Amino acid sequence: MVSALPADILEQLRQQLIVARDEIAAALAAGLESAKPVELDEPIGRLSRMEAIQQQQMAKATRAGLEVRRQQVAAALAMLDAGTYGECRRCEEPIGLERLRAKPETPLCLDCQGELERR
Numbered sequence: 001m002v003s004a005l006p007a008d009i010l011e012q013l014r015q016q017l018i019v020a021r022d023e024i025a026a027a028l029a030a031g032l033e034s035a036k037p038v039e040l041d042e043p044i045g046r047l048s049r050m051e052a053i054q055q056q057q058m059a060k061a062t063r064a065g066l067e068v069r070r071q072q073v074a075a076a077l078a079m080l081d082a083g084t085y086g087e088c089r090r091c092e093e094p095i096g097l098e099r100l101r102a103k104p105e106t107p108l109c110l111d112c113q114g115e116l117e118r119r
């Protein structure tokens with residue numbers, strides 16, 4: 001199914017995606033620093049060492065989330081070029097414009113996203 005969205009709307013969403021792509025790239029680059037292994041030889045005490053490891057795990061989770069988003073943004077831009085953008089990848093129904101504006105990289109419509117999250 002070809003996307004029914006008007007060209008100017010698609011262009012706005014493309015700009016949003018490009019901005020998001022740059023933001024994600026910057027966040028991933030900045031995150032490299034905090035994702036460094038904790039130096040266990042450092043005399044920082046037991047508690048702060050645990051905190052450091054926790055922080056590292058959080059940074060890792062953030063990074064994993066960013067990687068997913070990065071791939072979604074890249075896929076969305078590819079779909080824009082292919083003319084299939086705005087279509088749910090699961091049920092192939094059009095994704096609502098409000099949803100696309102809020103999260104232009106989303107691959108799924110609200111219904112399918114909800115179903116996946118309830119599993």
Ligand SMILES: [Zn+2]
Nearest residue numbers: 088091109112
């Ligand atoms: Zn769907």
